Amino acid sequence: MPFYVGSIICIGSIINLIQAATASIPAGRRIFVEWGALRRVFAVLVPAALFVIGIHLVGIYVSALVYIAAFMIWIGKYSWHKGLAVGFGVSFALFLMFEVWFQVLLPKGAYNILGYFGY
Amino acid sequence: MEGINSLMYGFSVVLSPYNMVLMFVGVFLGIIVGVLPGLGGANGVAILLPLTFTMPPASAIVMLSCIYWGALFGGAITSILFNIPGEPWSVATTFDGYPMAQQGRAGEALTTSFTASFFGALCAVIMITFIAPAVANFALEFGPPEFFSVYFLTFCSFIGMGKEKPFKVVVSMMIGFALAAVVIDIVTGQLRLTFGFTELLRGFSFLIAVIGLFGIGEILLSMEEGLSFTGKTARINPKVVLETWRKLPRFWGTALRSMVIGCWLGVTPGGATPASFMAYGVAKRISPDGAKFGTGQMEGVVAPEVANNAAGTSALLPMIALGIPGSPTAAVLLGGLLIWGLQPGPLLFKEQPDFVWGLIASMYLGNIATLILVLTCVPLFAAILRIPFSIIAPVIIVICAVGAYTVNNAQSDIWYMLVFGVVGYVFKKLDYPLAPLVLALVLGDMAESAFRQSMLIAAGDLRIFFSNWLVGSITGLALFALFWPLIARLIARLRASRSEQAAL
Secondary structure (H helix, E strand, O other), rough: HHHHHHHHHHHHHHHHHHHHOOOOOOOOOOOOHHHHHHHHHHHHHHHHHHHHHHHHHOOHHHHHHHHHHHHHHHHOOOOOHHHHHHHHHHHHHHHHHHHHOOOOOOOOOOOOHHHHHHH | HHHHHHOOOOOOHHHHHHHHHHHHHHHHHHHHHHHOOOHHHHHHHHHHHHHHOOOOOOHHHHHHHHHHHHHHHHHHHHHHOOOOOOOOOHHHHHHHHHOOOOOOOOOHHHHHHHHHHHHHHHHHHHHHHHHHHHHHHHHHOOOOHHHHHHHHHHHHHHHHHHOOOHHHHHHHHHHHHHHHHHHHHHOOOOOEOOOOHHHHHHHHOOHHHHHHHHHHHHHHHHHHOOOOOOOOOOOHHHHHHHHHHHHHHHHHHHHHHHHHHHHHHHHOOOOOOHHHHHHHHHHHHHHHOOHHOOOOHHHHHHHHHHHHHHHHHOOHHHOOOOOOOOOOHHHHHHHHHOOOOOOOOOOOHHOOHHHHHHHHHHHHHHHHHHHHHHHHHHHHHHHOOOHOOOHHHHHHHHHHHHHHHHHHHHHHHHHHHHHHHHHHHHHHOOOOOHHHHHHHHHHHHHHHHHHHHHHHHHHOOOHHOOOOOHHHHHHHHHHHOOOOHHHHHHHHHOOOOOOOOOOO
């Protein structure tokens, strides 16, 4: 089965390539993505990857707090106390919802800071 | 009459205080999910699915389906007030909805859209109530060849009826099949496509794919566009609602036509998005005010909203009756069934009447609840959209990560989610559709086992798919759908040459 699936992907892609190469593209759509736009995309993607690494290290709650705060301060240009407040609020709400009310355990990472508070 | 009795039974299941609370919570979350960019019906339901693991299945499906109704209604709020469709199916609503808001008739436009949505959904639910049990009964006779031909019809109608280029749909669908094929060969029980990586032994969960492709992909796309939301304010008071309701009955013809289009495209897996465009197009052609469409006509809001809700709701018919989802959101609900330990398929009506009739009854109540909530809380939901994107974006990514983790309690799934997000972003930029990938990932295993069982029955003879009138007609219909683009081109060419002859 996987063989046929793979073959159809290859054939389909070749046809798409031919169609794309022979089609006339309107002038505004020639560039896949502008540099400025790409930078904005990476501004989301790279911190998101760091956030996921953070989940492995310090767990999802602490990592989310730092991530939201850092994103707001550096990319959103908010003052640091606003960023920290929103970050803390969101991860505290998540904590209440999952850990306390619905009792679904989320990862707390290799270095569990919340362990000091009894969780 | 049997339908009505069963429905009353369903209401008795749903009408407990616990379920009613869940219903309102679901609708409320659903509207928020529909309003926020990056969260839609499919991934909203996928993220909240883990919260329902401990609930009884009937309550869980009530909450999740209500999230879906909320998302179907909520998409219209952003289209009308901000000219940003919150969901792909509300793009057509912006054509006339936003001009109405610009003229200061936002309240009127919203009331029109909500009422039209309600009408469309209600008609579709009535249809489901009476047709779904019959379809399920009929499908009890199905063997593997019949089931495969229905799957085949689903896949072919995506290829032939979609807006995107057919071969792009094929490639996207086949990538879904390839991902579905990872881990176990269902007939021989051998491992396949794991390449010796133990991490791959869990396979790819389509819930992760949905969260990544639709959630993260959408965030990346909106970030690239650097959105800033500037919208109209709306206030809805009872006077506006009543005045609008007095004007609405004039458009009953448009509403009925759009309802039929919506139900049809919803049951055959076309989905809500093409339904809304088609209904808008048809209304524009038939209406006496057709030329004024696009300048803020109420009729131009009625048509797409009736159609997309009718389609979105009736997409659940094949999911309930046959176990075959008609849209990504229906696929997520189907995944939920499996997790709650229910076997989707025609037997569901016989084995789990609580669940099925509870779900159908909750469709009636959920839509009423949604109508009440949206009419009373519009300013609140519009305020959510005024939160700057640099706060919304990280919060949504965190929520997506939580959702991705809780599906299997696996941290590597969060990485898969990010990768799927990048794939989703690139696919969207290149006009590859995402829905076929998700459906193929969900249905891949089932379609493959149906196909291989029929091959075993027939000793490898493909003619089994034409062996009786039932399979034969479904397979024939599927092939017709598959080659529809070619057939349509042929008809257009014939017509063109005939009109040339007429001109001569």
